Amino acid sequence: MTRHTLGREALAHADALYNHARRLTGGEADAEELVQETYVRALGSAHTFDGAYLKAWLFKIMRNVFVDLYRRGRHAPALSELDVIDGDAAHAGTHRNQPALARLPPIVMVASEIEAALGALSDEARTIILLDLEGFTETEVAGVLECPLGTVKSRLSRARALLREKLKDYAPPAALPDDGRRGGA
Amino acid sequence: MDCEVVRERLVALAVGRLGVGERAEVARHLEGCAACRRAAEIEAELSAALDRLPRVAAPGTLRRRLEQLVAATAEPSGGTATASETRSDEAHRTGEPARAAPWVGGAPRTAETRRGLWMPPLVSAFAAAALVLVVMRTTRPDAPPREKDPSSLVGEALNDHLRVITSTHPLEIESGGIHQVKPWFTGRLEFAPRVAFSGDDDFPLLGGSVGYVRDRKAAVMLFKRRLHTVTLLVFPPEGLDWPRAEARPVGRLAVVEEAARGFNVLLWKDGGLAYALVSDVNPRDLELLAVRLNPQ
Numbered sequence: 001m002t003r004h005t006l007g008r009e010a011l012a013h014a015d016a017l018y019n020h021a022r023r024l025t026g027g028e029a030d031a032e033e034l035v036q037e038t039y040v041r042a043l044g045s046a047h048t049f050d051g052a053y054l055k056a057w058l059f060k061i062m063r064n065v066f067v068d069l070y071r072r073g074r075h076a077p078a079l080s081e082l083d084v085i086d087g088d089a090a091h092a093g094t095h096r097n098q099p100a101l102a103r104l105p106p107i108v109m110v111a112s113e114i115e116a117a118l119g120a121l122s123d124e125a126r127t128i129i130l131l132d133l134e135g136f137t138e139t140e141v142a143g144v145l146e147c148p149l150g151t152v153k154s155r156l157s158r159a160r161a162l163l164r165e166k167l168k169d170y171a172p173p174a175a176l177p178d179d180g181r182r183g184g185a
Numbered sequence: 186m187d188c189e190v191v192r193e194r195l196v197a198l199a200v201g202r203l204g205v206g207e208r209a210e211v212a213r214h215l216e217g218c219a220a221c222r223r224a225a226e227i228e229a230e231l232s233a234a235l236d237r238l239p240r241v242a243a244p245g246t247l248r249r250r251l252e253q254l255v256a257a258t259a260e261p262s263g264g265t266a267t268a269s270e271t272r273s274d275e276a277h278r279t280g281e282p283a284r285a286a287p288w289v290g291g292a293p294r295t296a297e298t299r300r301g302l303w304m305p306p307l308v309s310a311f312a313a314a315a316l317v318l319v320v321m322r323t324t325r326p327d328a329p330p331r332e333k334d335p336s337s338l339v340g341e342a343l344n345d346h347l348r349v350i351t352s353t354h355p356l357e358i359e360s361g362g363i364h365q366v367k368p369w370f371t372g373r374l375e376f377a378p379r380v381a382f383s384g385d386d387d388f389p390l391l392g393g394s395v396g397y398v399r400d401r402k403a404a405v406m407l408f409k410r411r412l413h414t415v416t417l418l419v420f421p422p423e424g425l426d427w428p429r430a431e432a433r434p435v436g437r438l439a440v441v442e443e444a445a446r447g448f449n450v451l452l453w454k455d456g457g458l459a460y461a462l463v464s465d466v467n468p469r470d471l472e473l474l475a476v477r478l479n480p481q
Contacts, residue, residue, distance in 0.1 A: 002258075003258045004255065004258040004259045005257050007254070007255030007395065008255055009254070011248075011251060011252065011255060014211065014239075014243040014247070014248055014251055015240070015243050017243070017244045018241065019240050019241050019242075019246075020241070022241055028244070032244065032247045035247060035251070036247065036250060036251065039251050039254055039255070042252065043254065043255070043258055050323075074371050110239050111237055111239050111357070112239055113201075114234050114235065114237065115238065127362075129235070132200060133236075133238070136345075137202070138202075141255035145441065153193070153196075156196055157193075157196055160196060160228070160231055163231065164227065164231055
């Protein structure tokens with residue numbers, strides 16, 4: 001595939017990449033720059049594309065650009081809430097250690113509240129939830145994040161548990177469950 | 186399946202990724218296990234919450250920059266470059282030895298190599314693309330390129346319309362009426378879009394989203410006209426080159442009408458804001474809507 005052909009096909013994913021970038025960076029200008037840089041790098045490394053799944057390949061590049069340009073420079077890295085799962089607590093977030101079986105508030109949350117809760121997560125947690133939301137399979141997510149499939153499963157489970165905790169912060173008092181303590185400030 | 190195995194599959198169940206067989210096994214377990222059933226409900230609630238997140242289309246300005254970037258690779262050496270030529274270009278561009286995709290799967294780049302990213306060798310097509318990017322970076326977002334074509338505001342509005350109608354998720358707020366849509370823009374725009382029309386049987390209001398016209402945010406509202414979609418853009422007009430075509434009165438408005446690529450575009454200003462209506466319906470229909478949007 002020529003660079004130009006790849007570029008033209010990559011344009012079909014501009015909306016998905018921008019949507020993802022906007023939630024990764026939390027800002028429109030940063031998101032635009034991240035997408036642009038992703039395309040620059042994708043065009044520059046078109047010869048390495050194996051022809052398998054262009055969208056996943058582009059997301060993988062965006063992930064690396066984000067780590068390079070944003071998390072290291074412009075944004076202080078959020079403390080990784082998921083690092084623990086790569087160690088002994090590999091089953092955190094699953095059955096026995098499930099920290100948060102609190103229900104979501106029984107209300108219809110507006111999108112801005114969900115976005116705010118996502119934004120309060122670490123980059124790692126937010127990324128894996130967004131990739132899952134984008135429709136990638138766990139195998140594809142493992143390819144994007146360059147980690148084992150088992151790690152994806154446990155990280156996703158843990159990230160969703162953390163998101164549930166964050167979402168509890170947005171519940172109005174009346175909507176909290178009977179035992180309803182809030183999950184944060 | 187015991188509880189532990191089921192719990193490991195609840196996320197996949199919630200996002201619809203379990204195969205038929207596994208789904209049936211999990212379902213059998215859930216019938217008899219209240220604790221796992223509750224956990225499954227929680228995962229389903231979370232998935233439903235995430236599904237409510239709006240998807241935002243890439244702004245027109247960004248899309249055009251990407252298109253220019255890709256177009257630059259179509260130059261003679263760009264479309265037919267061999268892998269070795271490409272790697273050589275890349276090495277030249279970054280100042281690093283040629284190697285396969287150093288940023289994909291390799292160690293992150295250093296600040297020095299990132300700075301080197303923008304050194305433009307003039308001999309390669311990719312350099313041309315990078316040069317375009319450099320030029321654009323120096324102008325974005327504070328100093329958008331000066332518009333030379335006076336009718337290109339029409340093209341901008343048309344591109345926005347096309348992006349909206351081809352988007353999988355064009356609406357960030359679905360309409361329950363203008364009183365639901367207008368407040369949604371509060372805090373998302375630097376101005377309050379003045380739209381009095383809440384839709385009717387002729388032009389039902391579908392909803393809204395935030396878009397861009399040039400360098401500024403715009404309120405985007407979608408109306409329906411029979412089977413056609415009509416896009417309304419509301420944006421501040423300061424600094425934009427207004428089409429020079431003669432305006433003609435439509436109700437109390439002075440409206441510029443233009444046609445491009447089979448679409449009709451109406452532009453007018455009112456109360457310090459600019460309005461653009463774009464659709465493939467005929468101009469008379471758009472005039473009817475314009476009058477309803479800005480009544481006497």
